[in-house]
Amino acid sequence: MTAETNPAGVEQSPDDGQAWPRSIAVIGAAGLIGSGVVYQLALAGVGNTIHLVDVKENVARAHAIDISEAQILAGVRAPRLSVVDPSATDSWDEVDVVIVAASAPEVPGGDRRDFLAANLRLLRLLAPTIEKLSGNDGIVLLLSNPVDVLAECLHRITDIAPDRILGYSINDSVRFQAAVAREIGVEPHRVRAQVLGEHGKGQVPCFSSVLIDGAPVTLTASQQEQIREDIDGWFQRWSALEPGRSSGWTTPLGVVRMISMMARGETFPAAAWTAGAQGLEEAFIALPVTMGSGKVKRTDWQGSPEEQAALVKAAASVREAAALNLSQELPQEPGRPGPANAVTATNEKTRKADQWRA
Ligand SMILES: NC(=O)c1ccc[n+]([C@@H]2O[C@H](COP(=O)([O-])OP(=O)(O)OC[C@H]3O[C@@H](n4cnc5c(N)ncnc54)[C@H](O)[C@@H]3O)[C@@H](O)[C@H]2O)c1
Numbered sequence: 001m002t003a004e005t006n007p008a009g010v011e012q013s014p015d016d017g018q019a020w021p022r023s024i025a026v027i028g029a030a031g032l033i034g035s036g037v038v039y040q041l042a043l044a045g046v047g048n049t050i051h052l053v054d055v056k057e058n059v060a061r062a063h064a065i066d067i068s069e070a071q072i073l074a075g076v077r078a079p080r081l082s083v084v085d086p087s088a089t090d091s092w093d094e095v096d097v098v099i100v101a102a103s104a105p106e107v108p109g110g111d112r113r114d115f116l117a118a119n120l121r122l123l124r125l126l127a128p129t130i131e132k133l134s135g136n137d138g139i140v141l142l143l144s145n146p147v148d149v150l151a152e153c154l155h156r157i158t159d160i161a162p163d164r165i166l167g168y169s170i171n172d173s174v175r176f177q178a179a180v181a182r183e184i185g186v187e188p189h190r191v192r193a194q195v196l197g198e199h200g201k202g203q204v205p206c207f208s209s210v211l212i213d214g215a216p217v218t219l220t221a222s223q224q225e226q227i228r229e230d231i232d233g234w235f236q237r238w239s240a241l242e243p244g245r246s247s248g249w250t251t252p253l254g255v256v257r258m259i260s261m262m263a264r265g266e267t268f269p270a271a272a273w274t275a276g277a278q279g280l281e282e283a284f285i286a287l288p289v290t291m292g293s294g295k296v297k298r299t300d301w302q303g304s305p306e307e308q309a310a311l312v313k314a315a316a317s318v319r320e321a322a323a324l325n326l327s328q329e330l331p332q333e334p335g336r337p338g339p340a341n342a343v344t345a346t347n348e349k350t351r352k353a354d355q356w357r358a
Helices: 032-044 057-074 112-134 147-157 170-184 221-232 234-240 250-264 305-327 339-357
Strands: 011-013 023-027 049-053 080-083 097-100 139-142 165-167 195-197 203-205 268-273 284-292 295-298
Touching: 023 032, 023 112, 032 049, 032 057, 032 250, 049 057, 057 080, 097 112, 112 139, 112 147, 112 305, 139 147, 139 250, 147 165, 147 268, 147 284, 147 305, 165 284, 170 195, 170 221, 170 250, 170 268, 195 305, 203 221, 203 305, 221 234, 250 268, 250 284, 268 295, 284 305
Parallel strands: 023 049, 023 097, 049 080, 097 139, 139 165
Antiparallel strands: 165 268, 195 203, 195 284, 268 284, 284 295
16 A cells, blocks of 8 residues: 655545545635635545535535535545534534634724634634534644634633644735745745744744745844834735635635645644743744644744744733633623633633643
């Protein structure tokens, strides 16, 4: 049985199918990002089965038909697409990766934290589904915004091990790469640059590790300021266009790249649990990570003192936003956990944090 590499670069065996991940569930699969993720995974031949989950089941079914036909056109045999009946949770199997792209309707206004209250309510509703689908070993990849605060909330309200939760934030690094390229007048593909910290206002562009053609480069203070202004203004410029859509091209492609890097044990930036990272409060912020033995692992990274200080600030801010919003949720509606449960969840956090550290 020989292994082969599929178009996404993920190891695959002709007899045995995909090595990892074999199965993926996409929650919010009828939406722009969710359906885009399914499309990219399907055409890249990642996994044996992709389960599509969405309250708009009819739209998810239409996407599944359309994307399956695109697979025929592209000559791709796997993965198989399966639309899951959201009411038949008993029959759901555990999967290797649960991708969460479900979202309340969003009107971008310049700050992703504006979506927190509504998407946290949704996350609470979806938490049992996410726990069931991810089982004991699955990785949960959050896309819904604000991604790091929601990752922190998910950790607090569920029993999912924090080293199985990740938040997608690669777009920030892509935008940093583009801004550096614009500033110094080179093609973006010649630049390597990563953003850590929060996906939003607390982002930390790592100027100390910018590479051009693989070689370190020192940018002047004024260049750094220009680049910072450029990337900090990205979401506001996007919102001002009033496009009525999020980044439906970059994000799904980035998700497939991220899953490929996870499968290959490569390092990439993602919102991950900070526990044990020197000087950082426990929270989820973007750090360089790899995946090994089915767990997310932080990789060593040494930034400048300013970058380290900005990470410290970002972790504290994410932690505080999660705690505050969990304790301030609206009064309980029928069938939805309310503030009392949020407080319990916050208290639970202490117990669980000790358990994960043990
Ligand atoms: N992390 C990132 O870099 C990044 C990039 C782009 C978008 N996003 C975020 O991804 C999320 C999705 O964006 P979008 O443009 O696809 O939004 P969208 O409105 O097109 O899709 C959201 C989907 O969620 C579904 N949904 C709502 N409630 C649900 C439930 N209870 N169960 C299952 N599905 C449910 C909706 O039916 C809809 O299909 C947003 O929060 C957006 O901000 C994050």
